[in-house]
Amino acid sequence: MNLPGKTMSPNFSQHLLTGVVLAANLAVIAPAACADTRYDSSAALGFTIDGIASSNPDNADDLTGLTLTASFVPAVDPDSFYADSSGDGVYRVDNPKLALTFPENRRFAGTFAVSGNSPLHGSVNSLHTGHFVFSFSNDGPYRYTLNATLDYSLHASAVGAYANSFILLDYWNSIDEGAGMDYSGAGTYIGHANDSHTTSGSFVWAFALDPGADARFVARTAIQSSLDSTPIVPIPASLWLFIGASLGLTNLRKLIVAMDSFGRVPPT
Numbered sequence: 001m002n003l004p005g006k007t008m009s010p011n012f013s014q015h016l017l018t019g020v021v022l023a024a025n026l027a028v029i030a031p032a033a034c035a036d037t038r039y040d041s042s043a044a045l046g047f048t049i050d051g052i053a054s055s056n057p058d059n060a061d062d063l064t065g066l067t068l069t070a071s072f073v074p075a076v077d078p079d080s081f082y083a084d085s086s087g088d089g090v091y092r093v094d095n096p097k098l099a100l101t102f103p104e105n106r107r108f109a110g111t112f113a114v115s116g117n118s119p120l121h122g123s124v125n126s127l128h129t130g131h132f133v134f135s136f137s138n139d140g141p142y143r144y145t146l147n148a149t150l151d152y153s154l155h156a157s158a159v160g161a162y163a164n165s166f167i168l169l170d171y172w173n174s175i176d177e178g179a180g181m182d183y184s185g186a187g188t189y190i191g192h193a194n195d196s197h198t199t200s201g202s203f204v205w206a207f208a209l210d211p212g213a214d215a216r217f218v219a220r221t222a223i224q225s226s227l228d229s230t231p232i233v234p235i236p237a238s239l240w241l242f243i244g245a246s247l248g249l250t251n252l253r254k255l256i257v258a259m260d261s262f263g264r265v266p267p268t
Helices: 010-025 237-262
Strands: 039-053 066-074 082-087 090-095 107-116 122-138 146-159 165-174 179-188 194-210 212-226
Touching: 039 066, 039 122, 039 165, 039 179, 039 212, 066 107, 082 090, 090 122, 107 122, 107 165, 107 212, 122 146, 146 165, 146 212, 165 194, 179 194
Parallel strands: 146 179
Antiparallel strands: 039 107, 039 146, 066 122, 082 122, 090 107, 122 212, 146 194, 165 179, 165 212
8 A cells, every 4th residue: 555645772772873873874975866765674573382281180282261362553643653755755554464373373473564665756754663462361270381482574675865764673571571672774875875684583482371361472663764865956975974863863763752652551
């Protein structure tokens, strides 16, 4: 569909510095025109139940009363979502559909993807935030011990004279303090018209569900992107340095604000 116009981990400071350095590379003299500018970013997540054991003394595979559901909840509030475009700039967002029949299948997988482009003269500026939510409930008479793995791949790419896209992922559960975060980003400027980065990782949870208990595992993703293919007037390189660094800080601050405002409790 094309449409027209918390506390972070210690490693986040390193990611912020990376964004500033990336944006500071915009310190070049721009030519008189830009064209065919685009960005593509995606967060591909998988959630796999590696093992389940029941306390039923006669049948360790008895899963009576155990349910597992998965959903993706996109943000719609103005602090966590916006999309503006001008000229021939357009963007596309694809929300994942997490389908699973449990316990026959024990893996959820989905990709949250955002892209934008402007063939000639246009711009796009967007922020999309959403939660992958994996919920367990034990309505049976037995205690269950489970092992689950979250795996992810964050891919950002940008093409053209000016385009960038940044992805932040953080994840946690409702049982203990097990949590983490990761980052990927890409940006282009004059003389460097093609950039892409992919970050992958995984996290393992081991937990138990007593009768009547439930648990929730959440992976939150924010993707902030922008592009501009509008012809521009050459300006001094020193001014591009200032603008570039400012844009890098602004983009990453927007992601932090969006993820904070969306909160650690996903919408129901």
